[in-house]
Amino acid sequence: MTTFDAFDTEPLLPDTLPESPFPILAAWLAEASAKALTPNPNAMTLATVGADGQPSARIVLCKSLDPVAGTVVFHTNFRSRKGHEIEENPSVALVFHWDHFERQARIEGDVERISDAEADAYFATRPWERRLGAWASQQSQPLASRQALFEAATEKILELDIDIAAAVRGDPVDIPRPPYWGGYRxxxxxxxxxxxxxxxxxxxxxxxxxxxxxxNAGWRTTRLQP
Ligand SMILES: Cc1cc2nc3c(=O)[nH]c(=O)nc-3n(C[C@H](O)[C@H](O)[C@H](O)COP(=O)(O)O)c2cc1C
Structure with missing residues (x-):
């Protein structure tokens, strides 16, 4: 049947849906990152559900995406609320929203920890302040005051023997990854x-x-009514 002329019938997803969604997802993320219309185009909402059945959601950053395996990696503190909930129930949901592009991607799946070697490699790329922050913050735990956080950071500088003068000069400094901090795939x-x-x-x-x-079993796919 012909359709009313005013409809914009240009398909926004390919007419014939590809076998996997990941090449499109990767292209959308790459385009949003390249155009940089928002400060964190790789931001995604992560929803977890703990043992009590209460869902909780927060933003995390997508640090890598494997289009062949169909996986997405983010990094966090394993002892945070999300970390505890994931250990209790590895089923999670993610949502990317690229408002400027009128695009949304929803992902549901199961979480596994990335290897220590992968987590170390990523941690080493982080600016020294963020590596120190990972040691200073017991993420999601109560904090007496902001001042207490700076005191904790100062204690960690001493405990880990960080050459802070070198860090401030921009020279490389060795700050290892905390054992409770890493990546989830x-x-x-x-x-x-x-x-x-x-x-x-x-x-x-x-x-x-x-x-x-x-x-290597594939995906089943279908278009949905909006
Ligand atoms: C733009 C943005 C990016 C963030 N990226 C991360 C991240 O990659 N990892 C992380 O642990 N928290 C990230 N956060 C903080 C989380 O949203 C959240 O406050 C924190 O992880 C504690 O969550 P939880 O108590 O539910 O575990 C980000 C927040 C914002 C607004």
Missing amino acids: VVARRVELWHGSTGRLHDRAVWERELPVVD
């Missing part, structure tokens, strides 16, 4: 890509697969 089970369009006739598609992935 979300292995996607369900991915939904959403592209906004006029008249709320958005384009929306979902890809699903079983976890664990056996024999």
